[in-house]
Every structure is written in C-alpha cells, then in structure tokens.
Amino acid sequence: QKEVEQNSGPLSVPEGAIASLNCTYSDRGSQSFFWYRQYSGKSPELIMSIYSNGDKEDGRFTAQLNKASQYVSLLIRDSQPSDSATYLCAVNPTGYSTLTFGKGTMLLVSP
Amino acid sequence: EAGVTQFPSHSVIEKGQTVTLRCDPISGHDNLYWYRRVMGKEIKFLLHFVKESKQDESGMPNNRFLAERTGGTYSTLKVQPAELEDSGVYFCASSQAYDLDRVNEKLFFGSGTQLSVL
Numbered sequence: 001q002k003e004v005e006q007n008s009g010p011l012s013v014p015e016g017a018i019a020s021l022n023c024t025y026s027d028r029g030s031q032s033f034f035w036y037r038q039y040s041g042k043s044p045e046l047i048m049s050i051y052s053n054g055d056k057e058d059g060r061f062t063a064q065l066n067k068a069s070q071y072v073s074l075l076i077r078d079s080q081p082s083d084s085a086t087y088l089c090a091v092n093p094t095g096y097s098t099l100t101f102g103k104g105t106m107l108l109v110s111p
Numbered sequence: 112e113a114g115v116t117q118f119p120s121h122s123v124i125e126k127g128q129t130v131t132l133r134c135d136p137i138s139g140h141d142n143l144y145w146y147r148r149v150m151g152k153e154i155k156f157l158l159h160f161v162k163e164s165k166q167d168e169s170g171m172p173n174n175r176f177l178a179e180r181t182g183g184t185y186s187t188l189k190v191q192p193a194e195l196e197d198s199g200v201y202f203c204a205s206s207q208a209y210d211l212d213r214v215n216e217k218l219f220f221g222s223g224t225q226l227s228v229l
Contacts, residue, residue, distance in 0.1 A: 043220040
C-alpha cells in the first residue's frame, strides 16, 4: 500500500506569516512530488512540482524535498487570506502512471 | 483553452438506482483518469485510460462501476446499482503525457461530481 501522510489541520497562521505544510510518503522509489491547492467545492489546482532533493521556489511558494527522509514540504511566505484552502500532497509511486494523494491539510490565514 | 469539464456537478439518487457521470478532458489529452474522494478520506485513484484503452483499473471498487471512453474523447463512469458507500466526490483528470515523472507534466482536474446516494 503506497501511502502519503499529511496533518489534517487546520493550520492557522496570521496574514503575512510563513505557513509550513508537511507530507511524508512510504514509497522510497517515488520520483515526482506535487502540491495541489483545493478551494472548497473546486477542482484541485497544481501549484508546485518537485523532482529532486532540495528546494524549489516559485513566487511565494517553496517546495522542499528530502528523499532520504521521504519528506516533502511546502512553505508559503507572506501568507494571504486568499491562501486559505486545503493543500494536497501527491506522489507518483514507482511503476504507477497515476498519483497517490494525502488527505490534505486545511490552511486558514486570518487577516 | 477549456479545462476538464464534468457533468453533472451534483447528483442525488436513491440506493439501487443507476447514475452516469461524464468527463470531457482537455482537448488533445490522451490520458484520462477517474478519482474519488469519500468524506474524510483521501482522493483515491479509480482508473486510467490511454485514449480508449483502460491502462489501469486497479482502483475500481467492484463490478458495479463501469467506465468507458469510446472514441478516446469523453468518458463516462456508470454506477449500477448505487450503494450508500458510493457517495463522495468523483473527480476526472487528464494529462497530455503518460509519464507523470516527466518534468513539468501536469495532471489537470475537473471540479468533480458530488454524488449522494440516499
């Protein structure tokens, strides 16, 4: 069973703070990792993908990957109320052509 | 460019009835996926089409679920007969390439169909 674990939250941060979202995965051979944002009642939207160890930055978002620890994180700098959503971690397990998702972490950014 | 569209957005049916969900992928996307999210659980994979062929149907819960993609364009997912535990949000997704490990290959999701079986 390929698993992806996330803290369900909610994670509450004040506006302007850094939000840190974490994810662990069980399949050591996984090669690609994704963060999706989902607003209530909407489709999951890809915001970051990462394939190699280290950090990847895109605007206010930074994804971090540590394959040895089987750990992926997403940092959101200068959090805005519009960032309030559920953040889904997804992994493409070895030998599969699809994604395995975590349950998601709800982020609440208060003005 | 139109995204992945799903119809209906909501469906309320009684146990034992039949429901058919439809998905139109992004034009030109050969890969089409069905996922489901049951309340309180993670989004789970159901099935993957490459064009009109079923590439992987390992996630289909049982033989009450039938997915088709005739002609390799839109897809339908039929549940017959529906049971209470089938309630949830059914998502469709599409991608251009088969290999999701390819850098910058993306999986695009539709807004989902909320299915409620009473």
